Amino acid sequence: MQVFLAEHSGFCFGVRRAVKMAMEALNSGGEVCTYGELIHNPQIVQKLEQEGISVCYDIKNLKDKKVVIRSHGIAREDLEILKANGNIIIDATCPYVKRAQELVSSVKELPILIMGDPDHPEVQALLSYGGKQTRIIKPGEKPESQMWETLCIVSQTTQKLSNLQELVAQVLPHTLELRVFNTICNATTQRQEAALQLAKNSDLMIVIGGKHSANTRVLQELCKQVTSSFHIETAAELTPDLLNGAQNIGLAAGASTPENIIVEVYNQIFRIKGEPQSVQQIEEIPVYKEESC
Numbered sequence: 001m002q003v004f005l006a007e008h009s010g011f012c013f014g015v016r017r018a019v020k021m022a023m024e025a026l027n028s029g030g031e032v033c034t035y036g037e038l039i040h041n042p043q044i045v046q047k048l049e050q051e052g053i054s055v056c057y058d059i060k061n062l063k064d065k066k067v068v069i070r071s072h073g074i075a076r077e078d079l080e081i082l083k084a085n086g087n088i089i090i091d092a093t094c095p096y097v098k099r100a101q102e103l104v105s106s107v108k109e110l111p112i113l114i115m116g117d118p119d120h121p122e123v124q125a126l127l128s129y130g131g132k133q134t135r136i137i138k139p140g141e142k143p144e145s146q147m148w149e150t151l152c153i154v155s156q157t158t159q160k161l162s163n164l165q166e167l168v169a170q171v172l173p174h175t176l177e178l179r180v181f182n183t184i185c186n187a188t189t190q191r192q193e194a195a196l197q198l199a200k201n202s203d204l205m206i207v208i209g210g211k212h213s214a215n216t217r218v219l220q221e222l223c224k225q226v227t228s229s230f231h232i233e234t235a236a237e238l239t240p241d242l243l244n245g246a247q248n249i250g251l252a253a254g255a256s257t258p259e260n261i262i263v264e265v266y267n268q269i270f271r272i273k274g275e276p277q278s279v280q281q282i283e284e285i286p287v288y289k290e291e292s293c
């Protein structure tokens, strides 16, 4: 049996930065809270809570505290309330998400389509930076058949490039001026390409990450288009049935999946298969490259 890890798996730059900023805030003293979960990974959120960083969901309870803004950003109005209530703001919004917010704000007088999951906090926050003519369009949703003089398009940072390309192709014939802001982050594109490449050469893919993590769910969607694939959050979800005789197993992990969980999943596969192999660190897991097979 072979098990490979897709390149670019695990913590991305934005998640690493957010966790570091939260820990620095804690170490500098005082009570530290995050408004909403800092990242979409329950195990890391729980670990941060054990360290002393609590999660607050009700903005009314945040007064005169150190508040860390989550990596996928918050609504403009919420940021104003937090500031007005005397909180010290540690803004851990990922710079890629921030750029998307600033772009939406810069064209808010124009019609804007934000392509993304309407239930995702990043998309809801992006909407708050727009104006009266800003609306969300889901990936794959057909745009209204109307003529636009000028139209702007912005994407949720973790979307598939093909979804953005499809939307552009659909609206272009109905638009005199189309402004497309490619706000899909580089880390997302690299991770998706690497996972897809590995999936094409595996008879089973295991995608590891938080069940609410948008980028992990996209990885799962991509992988299952080319091979058998399932999404788990921790090694405890792995069973002999799921592995089902697979000999070439690929692992891919979302941007907020910690390294220790990837290591646990890798070791659990070998334990289930009854093969005496285990690693201590992620660096010991073979990473899939084109020439690996």
Ligand code: SF4
Binding pocket: 012, 013, 014, 015, 071, 072, 094, 095, 096, 097, 157, 158, 185, 186, 187, 188, 215, 255
């Ligand atoms: S996936 Fe991209 S946009 Fe999202 S936090 Fe990571 S680096 Fe930032």
